[in-house]
Amino acid sequence: MTPVLYELRGRDDRLRFSPFCWRARLALAHKGIKAELAPMLFTDKSPIGFCESTTVPVLKDDFGVSMDSYDIFKHLDEHYPNAGDGPLIGDALAQARLNFVKVYTEQVMAVGFFRLVALDLVQAIHPDDREYFQSAREERFGMSFEEFNNVEVARGILDNAFKPLRGLLGSQPFMDGDAPAAADYLVFGFFIWAHIVSETSPFGETEDASDPLVQWRERMMDLYDGMARKSPRACDIPQ
Ligand SMILES: N[C@@H](CCC(=O)N[C@@H](CS)C(=O)NCC(=O)O)C(=O)O
CATH class of the missing domain: 1.20.1050.10 (Glutathione S-transferase Yfyf (Class Pi); Chain A, domain 2)
Structure with a gap:
């Protein structure tokens, strides 16, 4: 599947400002991974209803679901170790x-x-x-x-x-x-x-x-x- 990054949207769908979602976006770009960006509102969390999280970012891909920006770094290093510009975190x-x-x-x-x-x-x-x-x-x-x-x-x-x-x-x-x-x-x-x-x-x-x-x-x-x-x-x- 194409990885999907669930993230917060603002008053206009083009406004994507969450600091935590930006971490995940940049980490995906670092790995050269193109993800689908799926918007969510604070007051309508139905897009991430498939998982336990009440916050975004949430990343869903072939390897599972990752529900926190820092965990997304770890997930990407574990499952895409040498992709793009290499490790995000290291040892x-x-x-x-x-x-x-x-x-x-x-x-x-x-x-x-x-x-x-x-x-x-x-x-x-x-x-x-x-x-x-x-x-x-x-x-x-x-x-x-x-x-x-x-x-x-x-x-x-x-x-x-x-x-x-x-x-x-x-x-x-x-x-x-x-x-x-x-x-x-x-x-x-x-x-x-x-x-x-x-x-x-x-x-x-x-x-x-x-x-x-x-x-x-x-x-x-x-x-x-x-x-x-x-x-x-x-x-x-x-x-
Ligand atoms: N520990 C989380 C924090 C994520 C977080 O707080 N996200 C905010 C958006 S910036 C959120 O989804 N809040 C939902 C809420 O407050 O109901 C991470 O680093 O991913």
Whole structure:
């Protein structure tokens, strides 16, 4: 069968911004695997009703069903080890180190991105999903989106969170070395999420083209025939 990647869609079917689904998309592109992209709404999970998951991405292929972005990396390495650009993760030692990148990304950096784009994100989400999404996240954060969305606070978090990335990318082009792999996709998922839903830059009012992190983001945008750069943004599609 053609592999199918179930992913979140926004108010327009062309708006595909989920950071976790982007990880899976990039991992499939890395392996040179063409998948069918199947959309899902937060409030209609029937497309993934065949499995236990309540979240996307979900990948279904000849080898089974994988229900989490990180598990999709592992699944692809297990079943398509040498396809495309080779391993996403590598050996057990590499995986143990990658776990740190995942935790750092989701627990430190992601919060900054979320506080930067929360209100724009709600506008990018499908109208049927807005109330569900906003109330679930407001409960999780213990504050309204109007309070949570704070560009100054967000940039403070991101300035700190970006320091280790800049330190690394000052001496190598990708987080995984000379070429991109799982660590790059784990982190970049959040950059492309913010880029698709919002015009607010994570770097401040002006971006410094000599910043190694800005340069890395541009390289990531260009990967696989510019798939991230070509992805429609909310600002390009009228409400
Ligand atoms: N651990 C999961 C997280 C996936 C996740 O949270 N996906 C969101 C979309 S960005 C989702 O499907 N949420 C469904 C919901 O909140 O009901 C992964 O990395 O794949």
